[in-house]
Amino acid sequence: MSTVVLLLFTGVGLGAIYFLVASGLSLIYGLMHVLNFAHGVFLSLGAFLGFEVASRLGASTWTGFAASLLVGALAGAVFAALTERVLVQRLYERHIEQVLVTVGLGLGAVALFDGIWGTDPRFISGPAWMSRTTHILGANVPNDRFVAILVATLVLVGMVLFLQRTRYGMIIRAGVENRAMVTALGIDVRTAFTLVFTIGGIAAGLGGVLASHYFGYVSPLLGQTLLIFAFIVTVIGGLGSLTGAAVASLLVALLQQFANYYLWGTGDLAVVVLLAVVLLTRPSGLMGRRA
Amino acid sequence: MTSTQPRGDVAVDGAPAGDPVLRVRGLSAHVAGQQVVEHVDLDVAPVGVTALLGRNGVGKTSTIKAVLGLIGRSGTVELDGADLVHLPTHQIVQRGVGYVPEDREVFSGLTVTDNLRLAERRGSRHRYDLVYDLFPELQERGAQAAGTLSGGQQQMVSLARALLNDNQVLLVDEPTKGLAPRLVQEVSRVLARAAQVAPILLVEQNLQVVRDLAQHAVVLTDGRSVHHGPAADFLADDALTQRLLGVHAEGGGEPTDGGSGHTGEERA
Ligand SMILES: Nc1ncnc2c1ncn2[C@@H]1O[C@H](COP(=O)(O)OP(=O)(O)OP(=O)(O)O)[C@@H](O)[C@H]1O
Ligand SMILES: [Mg+2]
Numbered sequence: 001m002s003t004v005v006l007l008l009f010t011g012v013g014l015g016a017i018y019f020l021v022a023s024g025l026s027l028i029y030g031l032m033h034v035l036n037f038a039h040g041v042f043l044s045l046g047a048f049l050g051f052e053v054a055s056r057l058g059a060s061t062w063t064g065f066a067a068s069l070l071v072g073a074l075a076g077a078v079f080a081a082l083t084e085r086v087l088v089q090r091l092y093e094r095h096i097e098q099v100l101v102t103v104g105l106g107l108g109a110v111a112l113f114d115g116i117w118g119t120d121p122r123f124i125s126g127p128a129w130m131s132r133t134t135h136i137l138g139a140n141v142p143n144d145r146f147v148a149i150l151v152a153t154l155v156l157v158g159m160v161l162f163l164q165r166t167r168y169g170m171i172i173r174a175g176v177e178n179r180a181m182v183t184a185l186g187i188d189v190r191t192a193f194t195l196v197f198t199i200g201g202i203a204a205g206l207g208g209v210l211a212s213h214y215f216g217y218v219s220p221l222l223g224q225t226l227l228i229f230a231f232i233v234t235v236i237g238g239l240g241s242l243t244g245a246a247v248a249s250l251l252v253a254l255l256q257q258f259a260n261y262y263l264w265g266t267g268d269l270a271v272v273v274l275l276a277v278v279l280l281t282r283p284s285g286l287m288g289r290r291a
Numbered sequence: 292m293t294s295t296q297p298r299g300d301v302a303v304d305g306a307p308a309g310d311p312v313l314r315v316r317g318l319s320a321h322v323a324g325q326q327v328v329e330h331v332d333l334d335v336a337p338v339g340v341t342a343l344l345g346r347n348g349v350g351k352t353s354t355i356k357a358v359l360g361l362i363g364r365s366g367t368v369e370l371d372g373a374d375l376v377h378l379p380t381h382q383i384v385q386r387g388v389g390y391v392p393e394d395r396e397v398f399s400g401l402t403v404t405d406n407l408r409l410a411e412r413r414g415s416r417h418r419y420d421l422v423y424d425l426f427p428e429l430q431e432r433g434a435q436a437a438g439t440l441s442g443g444q445q446q447m448v449s450l451a452r453a454l455l456n457d458n459q460v461l462l463v464d465e466p467t468k469g470l471a472p473r474l475v476q477e478v479s480r481v482l483a484r485a486a487q488v489a490p491i492l493l494v495e496q497n498l499q500v501v502r503d504l505a506q507h508a509v510v511l512t513d514g515r516s517v518h519h520g521p522a523a524d525f526l527a528d529d530a531l532t533q534r535l536l537g538v539h540a541e542g543g544g545e546p547t548d549g550g551s552g553h554t555g556e557e558r559a
Contacts, residue, residue: 170409174398180361181396185452186384186412 002138007257009136013145015253016152017214020207021230022237022245023159024080024200030176030240031189031196033095034088038102039204039230040223041109042080046072046205047218048117051124065126068209069151076205077198084197089190106224113220121217130213148210155203156246163242168195176240229256232271236278238288248286309337310372312460312490313358318366319514320350320357327353328364329514333492335460340482340491340504342522345511346537351494352393354511355462359383359390371459385412389453389489393464395445399438403429403448406437410452421488422451425481443474450481458489467497479503498538502526510535 021043028036050068057064083105091097125131130147133140163169171192175182182189204223211226212218233252237244252271260267278285311334320328328350335341343351357364360380368375375383384390398406407429411417423430426447432440437448446466453461466482467475479500482491486504495501501508505522512535518525525531532538 167408170401170405174401174409177398177400178396180380181392181398182409183380184359184361184384184390184392185410186381186456187409188379188381 002140003261005137005139006141007261008254009139009141009145009149011254011257012250013148013214013253014257015250016148017207017211017226018230018233018253019152019246019249020155020203020210021226022233022249023155023242024196024203025227025230026234026237026240026242026245027172027176027196028200029234031172031179032088032193034098034102035231036088036102036197036200037099037227038083038105038109039200040225040227041106042076042083042201042204042223043208043211043226044109044113044218044220044223045079046076046208047212047222048113048122048208049075050205050209051122051212051218054126059125060127062127065130069206072205072209073202074205076201076203076208078201080197080201080204081194083201084194088197089193092190106227110220110224117218117220119220121219123217124212125216126213144210144213148214151206151210155206156242159199159203159242162199168192172196229271232275234285236275236285238285241285241287244285244287311335312337312371313492314367314369314372315354315358316367318354318357318364318368320353320362320364322353322362327362327514328357331357331366331511331514331516333509333516333519334507335490335492336507337490339506340486340493341507341509342501342505343492343494343509343511344501344525344536346535349511350514351511352464353514355390355464355492355494358462359388385414387415387457387459387489389456389458389461391449391453391461391463391466393468393494395442395449397437397440397445397448397452399436401437402434403437403440404433406448407451407455410455412456415456417455418457419455422455425454425484426451443470443477446470446474446478450478450485454485454488461485461489461491463491464494465496466493467495467500475500498526498532498536 021039025036025039028034050072053071054064054068057067087101087105088098091101126144130144131142133142134146163173171182171187171189172195175189175192179189207226208223211222215222229252233248234245236252237246237248252274255270255274256267259270263270282288313335315331315333318328318331319326331350331354333343343354345351353362356362358368360375360378360383364376366376370386370388373386375386398409401409407422428444429447429451432444437445440448450466453463463482466478470478475497482493482504485491493501493505501522508518508520508522508525509516510518510525518531518535
């Protein structure tokens with residue numbers, strides 16, 4: 001019982017981190033039809049800059065941790081917005097070139113991070129409470145899981161409110177459905193493009209800081225490693241669907257945790273099998289629009 | 292070829308002649324590397340309805356999309372004398388072009404109200420009074436997802452989105468497609484009222500609707516404009532309609548009231 005509880009919280013915590021990466025990917029693909037292979041960079045950059053700020057302000061203080069989240073989100077936002085404006089938007093509608101540019105940016109950024117922070121992982125510690133555990137139903141659950149779950153939930157709620165309640169949110173939802181018609185109503189959809197990149201960057205930057213606490217380290221490859229699973233999550237959930245991304249994040253992370261524990265460490269394999277099953281039975285994903 | 296050239300001073304029945312609100316010359320357009328509009332010249336008269344006619348697949352929809360910049364195009368497209376051909380779609384629309392696309396293209400995941408709110412253009416009045424007067428049903432169904440509306444109701448949303456703003460010209464593509472006869476008349480009545488507010492370029496297969504609404508006609512074959520002239524004269528010329536549209540425009544140009552129920556023209 002206690003093992004199940006532990007796996008459950010660990011899985012949901014990991015799912016929270018997947019969601020923070022996958023939500024942006026999904027929105028970006030849904031609106032722009034761009035597979036953003038540079039998305040992991042937003043995450044790694046958020047993690048590294050968050051780490052730098054926290055270690056200067058005191059890694060074990062809550063102020064340091066809060067500042068690292070803030071800086072991580074900001075770094076992700078700024079870098080994502082620049083990526084969209086400087087690289088992606090210049091290649092408007094040229095999808096293959098857009099993919100190549102994001103792949104190139106991903107590779108280049110990893111090399112840059114290697115140069116600045118070295119290839120070895122930097123070990124992370126936060127406020128003492130976060131590395132302690134809480135006793136729930138017989139299980140000792142590491143507290144950083146709760147923080148990840150809380151932040152991801154807030155991001156999800158924030159995104160839903162933004163999409164449902166604001167004019168730009170409405171433009172993004174409409175654009176995911178039929179972008180040409182949005183422009184034919186006199187709306188400059190490029191503003192929405194920059195916006196979804198920025199939102200995706202905020203979520204990924206937060207995800208970077210939380211992932212570094214979840215795994216206990218940050219390395220130049222952290223983002224791109226998580227990106228692979230985030231892409232799988234996005235495809236399973238249905239490209240363009242935020243709810244799909246949330247559901248699939250949990251599904252993938254829980255499956256991974258339980259298969260790792262009960263099926264001899266086959267978590268990654270189980271995820272790939274799930275991906276295959278979903279693609280064969282529902283090619284547009286669990287909540288994808290286009291069948 | 293018996294093509295009449297468009298002139299700058301098209302005379303509208305009874306109304307004074309004036310410069311065309313939309314002037315298209317030598318328009319060509321391509322989709323996926325294939326040329327879908329070869330050479331189109333057309334004028335939309337400053338008042339009333341100009342019909343854009345032609346058999347299926349001749350490039351009527353593509354012509355409208357090319358005017359809007361939704362597909363790659365070249366040539367001259369002037370709105371009220373200003374060249375539009377180098378502008379992106381949203382800027383063309385902001386200059387006062389309303390668009391009702393061929394297949395309604397409502398945002399199915401958005402509510403009726405949100406579909407309309409999205410259509411509100413900056414710098415224009417938002418004529419909810421007119422729209423809800425024409426389509427009271429849209430007010431009642433404001434909270435319903437547009438994707439769950441019937442085809443006729445979706446067409447109302449699509450028309451309402453265009454009529455909400457002040458426009459210099461409306462581009463309306465087959466608004467009666469797939470509608471029951473009673474709704475065809477309803478749409479026809481709405482367009483007649485809309486034409487009093489802004490001139491319309493209307494693609495329409497139902498020749499009764501064309502006869503009721505249009506003063507001018509432009510006919511395409513194979514991506515080229517081959518005939519321009521008064522709609523009534525064109526429809527009265529049986530040999531010409533037979534050759535260009537493949538139908539007999541029975542009944543000539545005599546005026547008909549909407550209640551005649553004569554709406555079931557064969558599609559070309
Ligand atoms: N996306 C596309 N890819 C390839 N060909 C296209 C595409 N869109 C249109 N075409 C072709 O361009 C030509 C003109 O199409 P268009 O839709 O403009 O005709 P239309 O006059 O509006 O026909 P209809 O009366 O059936 O609506 C057709 O031959 C069509 O097959
Ligand atoms: Mg058409």
